[in-house]
Amino acid sequence: MDLLRFITAGSVDDGKSTLIGRLLYDTDSIKVDQLETILKQSKNKSEGEIDLALFTDGLRAEREQGITIDVAYKYFNTEKRKFIIADAPGHTQYTRNMVTGASNSDLIIILVDARQGVIEQTRRHSIIASLLAIPHVVVTVNKMDMVHYSEAVYNDIVLDYMKMAEQLNIKDVTFIPISALNGDNIVKPSANTPWYEGETLLNLLETIDIANDINLTDPRFAVQYVIRPQSDDLHDYRGYAGKVVSGVYKKGDLVTVLPEGIDSEIEAVEINGEEVDIAFAPQSAVIRLKHDIDVNRGNVIATQANMPRVSQEVEAMLCWMDNKPLTPGNKYLIQVHGKTVRCVVKEINYKLDVNTLVKHDNIQQAGLNDIVNVTIKTATPIVFDSYESLRANGGAILIDETAFTTVAGCMLQ
Amino acid sequence: MSQYKLDYLDLLEAESIHIMREVAGQFERPALLFSGGKDSITLVQLALKAFKPGKIPFPLVHIDTGHNFPEAIKYRDEVVERTGAKLIVRNVADTIKAKGLKEQTGKFASRNALQSYTLLDTIEEFGFDACIGGARRDEEKARAKERIFSVRDEFGAWDPKRQRPELWNLYNGKIAKGENVRVFPISNWVELDVWNYIKREQIELPSIYFTHEREVLVHGEYLVAVSPFIRIDEGDIIETRHVRYRTVGDMTCTAAVESTASTIDDIVAEIHKTNISERGETRIDDQISEAAMEDRKKNGYF
Numbered sequence: 272m273d274l275l276r277f278i279t280a281g282s283v284d285d286g287k288s289t290l291i292g293r294l295l296y297d298t299d300s301i302k303v304d305q306l307e308t309i310l311k312q313s314k315n316k317s318e319g320e321i322d323l324a325l326f327t328d329g330l331r332a333e334r335e336q337g338i339t340i341d342v343a344y345k346y347f348n349t350e351k352r353k354f355i356i357a358d359a360p361g362h363t364q365y366t367r368n369m370v371t372g373a374s375n376s377d378l379i380i381i382l383v384d385a386r387q388g389v390i391e392q393t394r395r396h397s398i399i400a401s402l403l404a405i406p407h408v409v410v411t412v413n414k415m416d417m418v419h420y421s422e423a424v425y426n427d428i429v430l431d432y433m434k435m436a437e438q439l440n441i442k443d444v445t446f447i448p449i450s451a452l453n454g455d456n457i458v459k460p461s462a463n464t465p466w467y468e469g470e471t472l473l474n475l476l477e478t479i480d481i482a483n484d485i486n487l488t489d490p491r492f493a494v495q496y497v498i499r500p501q502s503d504d505l506h507d508y509r510g511y512a513g514k515v516v517s518g519v520y521k522k523g524d525l526v527t528v529l530p531e532g533i534d535s536e537i538e539a540v541e542i543n544g545e546e547v548d549i550a551f552a553p554q555s556a557v558i559r560l561k562h563d564i565d566v567n568r569g570n571v572i573a574t575q576a577n578m579p580r581v582s583q584e585v586e587a588m589l590c591w592m593d594n595k596p597l598t599p600g601n602k603y604l605i606q607v608h609g610k611t612v613r614c615v616v617k618e619i620n621y622k623l624d625v626n627t628l629v630k631h632d633n634i635q636q637a638g639l640n641d642i643v644n645v646t647i648k649t650a651t652p653i654v655f656d657s658y659e660s661l662r663a664n665g666g667a668i669l670i671d672e673t674a675f676t677t678v679a680g681c682m683l684q
Numbered sequence: 685m686s687q688y689k690l691d692y693l694d695l696l697e698a699e700s701i702h703i704m705r706e707v708a709g710q711f712e713r714p715a716l717l718f719s720g721g722k723d724s725i726t727l728v729q730l731a732l733k734a735f736k737p738g739k740i741p742f743p744l745v746h747i748d749t750g751h752n753f754p755e756a757i758k759y760r761d762e763v764v765e766r767t768g769a770k771l772i773v774r775n776v777a778d779t780i781k782a783k784g785l786k787e788q789t790g791k792f793a794s795r796n797a798l799q800s801y802t803l804l805d806t807i808e809e810f811g812f813d814a815c816i817g818g819a820r821r822d823e824e825k826a827r828a829k830e831r832i833f834s835v836r837d838e839f840g841a842w843d844p845k846r847q848r849p850e851l852w853n854l855y856n857g858k859i860a861k862g863e864n865v866r867v868f869p870i871s872n873w874v875e876l877d878v879w880n881y882i883k884r885e886q887i888e889l890p891s892i893y894f895t896h897e898r899e900v901l902v903h904g905e906y907l908v909a910v911s912p913f914i915r916i917d918e919g920d921i922i923e924t925r926h927v928r929y930r931t932v933g934d935m936t937c938t939a940a941v942e943s944t945a946s947t948i949d950d951i952v953a954e955i956h957k958t959n960i961s962e963r964g965e966t967r968i969d970d971q972i973s974e975a976a977m978e979d980r981k982k983n984g985y986f
Binding site: 513544611 | 687688689690691692694695696697698699701702706708709733734735736737738821822828829846848849850851852853854856858859860871872874876877958959960961964
């Protein structure tokens with residue numbers, strides 16, 4: 272059994288909550304007492320009918336204050352996989368929430384209302400999926416029951432979407448005609464769509480190949496913490512605890528500690544206190560080096576044959592997440608893995624219209640939910656790869672220097 | 685490629701160890717909240733694995749309500765003995781006395797909510813800037829929306845509006861003076877993941893997780909252990925049943941389940957079959973209102 276993280280994109284009107292409710296309900300992931308609570312709340316429903324959307328219902332604070340918390344997480348599993356759903360509210364202005372939920376997702380389900388087809392919102396969700404480099408896209412054409420399960424309607428939507436996807440660098444797209452309300456093609460194949468020969472949604476989620484999404488070719492190890500037991504039997508032990516961000520590590524690898532650029536060789540790779548032959552992404556491990564050099568939290572250990580970028584200036588696509596606007600010249604902290612350094616956003620190069628892909632120049636400020644391309648200068652060098660080529664080592668966040676809030680997510684270029 | 689394949693428990697473990705190390709790397713004075721329940725037992729195992737061959741670089745903190753199962757206390761002391769971890773215990777009873785707090789009254793009066801006062805005092809006393817807790821997002825809907833690094837003000841309050849967006853695996857632990865962070869390394873685990881992990885790692889558990897004979901008060905659907913901490917009224921039904929605990933909290937508000945499960949395999953099989961949620965079946969304190977957990981979290985609960 273492995274693990275798939277996915278995000279659902281769409282608004283309540285598209286039936287997103289109903290779809291999540293349907294997946295949970297049809298995989299027996301909802302317990303009797305939770306069901307009873309929902310039944311009590313399922314007003315305006317005939318006896319015994321459940322409002323599946325209520326499974327993703329919000330907190331009292333959200334109802335009272337009319338706010339929506341960025342992402343809620345839901346869990347279910349089948350024999351084949353454990354699933355983590357990032358449920359991000361889908362209103363127009365919530366680009367921020369989707370970016371947050373999408374950052375960790377292997378797959379995105381984009382809901383299209385069969386009656387409306389590909390609309391501005393569909394385009395926006397697809398652009399964000401492409402920006403965040405989510406490896407797999409599933410377009411579910413929902414409410415097929417409302418269009419009499421028409422194959423023609425479905426085919427038109429597929430064609431429309433494919434046309435758009437070509438512009439967006441979206442590679443792996445699958446289409447499924449569904450009705451979340453009635454359960455068509457969600458868990459069981461539907462008799463209402465005999466013309467559809469593809470998989471059900473659950474079957475696809477269970478079997479889609481995600482093993483190849485992990486980069487095992489470019490070794491990057493982010494040091495988080497130095498283990499120094501200083502006990503009698505481990506007097507000289509120095510282990511660098513961290514995460515294999517990508518690639519594979521083994522004893523004897525010739526490595527460089529970045530950003531300083533000091534060369535060494537791997538003495539041992541350890542997991543759980545025991546030496547292992549290899550450590551690979553996304554494992555947590557400990558690396559010991561042959562030479563007595565200064566390695567600290569925030570360092571990256573890379574192999575000499577395959578180096579990331581080390582720079583004090585970087586361009587980034589950035590999603591602004593704060594109410595206080597971004598103005599060029601403002602200083603922030605930038606966090607890349609274990610490294611947090613001061614930086615200045617020198618310039619906003621352009622703002623991307625997430626509905627049309629149009630780039631607007633001459634931008635003086637970026638506001639909440641804006642996606643902009645910026646040039647960032649850092650106080651000391653940071654170690655990274657371009658997000659597009661190595662997703663696991665190209666993400667960063669900006670932190671407000673005095674309020675300490677996370678104000679932006681950055682895809683480094 | 686098969687040599688590079690990880691099982692879902694390996695993936696969850698790797699993520700949790702990464703979070704543990706972020707805590708040790710980012711904070712000056714972290715602590716791990718330890719209750720003797722299965723979730724915090726899992727945290728201890730993850731912390732041990734994260735820092736081997738070194739010791740866990742932060743103390744275990746037990747906020748003792750005085751209403752614990754004796755088996756859980758015994759287990760707690762054994763863990764400390766076995767791991768060499770530092771243990772700090774602070775008692776809710778002392779806070780009640782010092783602050784003149786009013787205790788709940790009534791049949792299943794619980795100190796669960798008062799724990800927050802002792803926790804906040806303890807955080808202040810030791811200057812803890814991060815407290816690691818065993819909360820899981822699958823437990824409850826207020827927890828489903830909780831971040832892995834959850835920033836709390838000096839009153840320990842959780843403000844859903846102030847939550848920081850969490851992207852990729854980058855955790856922002858920067859805080860102002862007086863604030864602290866609650867960290868939840870097993871956020872993405874569900875109840876069965878915890879059990880399967882305990883089984884895989886062969887972690888010992890307090891005996892009350894397994895079937896035993898116990899005198900219980902039969903209160904509707906709930907079986908509450910007879911103890912000096914609950915009020916027995918005339919007409920109460922007291923019976924001896926074969927029970928075990930699905931979750932271990934206070935004796936006052938944690939209900940037992942009828943069970944003959946004597947091994948972890950039995951327990952896993954039982955949870956597979958059950959159609960009631962963990963909190964629904966065992967937590968009397970959550971049944972008070974739909975937003976009980978949400979309210980407690982706003983008052984500094986973890």
